[in-house]
Structures are given as C-alpha cells and as structure tokens.
Amino acid sequence: MAITIDDADTALELDNLSLWYGEKQALNEISLRVPAHRITALIGPSGCGKSTLLRCFNRMNDAIESCRISGDIRLQQHSIQAAGQDLCALRRRVGMVFQRPNPFAKSIYDNVVYGLRLQGVRDRRVLDEAVERALRAAALWAEVKDNLWQNALTLSSGQQQRLVIARAIAIEPEILLLDEPTSALDPISTLVIEELMTTLKQHFTLILVTHNMQQAARVSDYTAFMHQGSVVEFGLTDTLFTTPRQRRTEDYITGRYG
C-alpha cells in the first residue's frame, strides 16, 4: 500500500500484521508506518478491528488465549513481537488510556506516581517534581495543586481522564494509545482533552481510536480508515477527509454506511 508520510520519523512500523481470535481473522495483512510526534487516528465502522490493532501496539492481546498474530511490529526498528520481549518494559514505552477513566481509589498524588514507584523511585523530591510535571502536561495542575491528597475518585469524569493521562505520561512513554478517550465525557471535557492531545504530541506519539469522525478530523495529523480488519486507506487527515482515494473511505466519511 502506498503511504504518504511527511518528514516525521517513524515511531512504529507494521509489516503484514494479521491477527486471529481462534478461527476468526480480525486483522488482515496490515502494513503501516506511524509517524513520531504526530496524532494518528484509527477510524472505521464498529467491529472493523480498531481496538484490536491498538492493543497490538503494547501486546495487550497476549492476555487473550485464542489470539494468534503473524507479521511484525517494530518500535524504533526493534520487533516487539520477538520471543522474550519484556512486556513490562514495552508497556513503559507504550502507555494506554481507555474509554472510561480508571483512576485508582488513591490520592491524586499516588495515582500520578504509581508507575514511578513500581519502577522503584522513592526520592520524594523526584516524585514531587514528576507529579507537577505530569499534571501540568495533562492540563490538570491548576485545578488540583492544592488538593493532591484528595481521593482521585472525587474528581469529575473529565478531570479523572486527565489524571489517567497524567499517570500514563509520568513514566515518560514514547507512545500513548488512546482508545476512545472522550466517548464517556461531556462536550466541554471532550474539548479539553482534544486540546490536550494536540499539546502532548510535542513529547509523545499519539494513536487515537475514535468513533467520532469530527474528532479525528479536528485533532489528528494522519488517519487510517479500517474496514473488516484491513486498513483501506491511510494518509494525511486533511487529504483523507477531503479527497479520499478509495470508494469505501468516501462512503464511510460521507455517512453512506457504518
């Protein structure tokens, strides 16, 4: 498949990636380069394989017993499919944020430093600095700086989702996977998270699964349109939404199906 890409470095490279759940093939020979420090959106009708593909990037599908994968995914030129790949190390490099905010029933502070403490960081000054840095980057610092010991579950859903993003970025991953991160939020909180995504790409590569085509068009630099387990079209978001090359892409973005 011909891929147009700007001069961004490649963060992730997929080579003929296929995936089966038991007998059912859910991904079909996907080859793709995900540009670094950009937002790449995965769009397509329900069941086309968006979340399955996203979960390949940090090997979350490994937990599913019936799942089998062929092909390769390279993170900075190294295969993440290799036997012996340290999954904890991989997930430190590839963080994930889910549809529903899932903070732990702990203080705001303890949520943000959770990953750092797992890594053995104990120095209070280092942790304090990381909390401020991550909360500022997640556009939450101003709202919570005086209440860092408050239970995270008392925050609004939009604040909780920003806290979860702060928790994910506190360990400074290279890639942040976002699986419909705003679908459980109100329109204002959605806007805040969308603005946040565009600032986060300065430091991280973002891959966003969204059902919301307007959101993909608003925030992403690149879009992959998926259908029945295949990437039908991948390119610059502006181009894909204005002059799609494939009939199936055009039908989807004009609302003729899906």
Ligand SMILES: Nc1ncnc2c1ncn2[C@@H]1O[C@H](COP(=O)(O)OP(=O)(O)OP(=O)(O)O)[C@@H](O)[C@H]1O
């Ligand atoms: N754990 C699983 N076991 C078996 N089949 C699965 C599993 N997870 C997903 N599938 C199937 O794989 C296909 C792709 O599902 P996936 O959730 O990746 O699609 P999606 O595009 O993210 O859908 P949606 O937009 O509805 O969330 C679907 O047919 C789904 O039923």
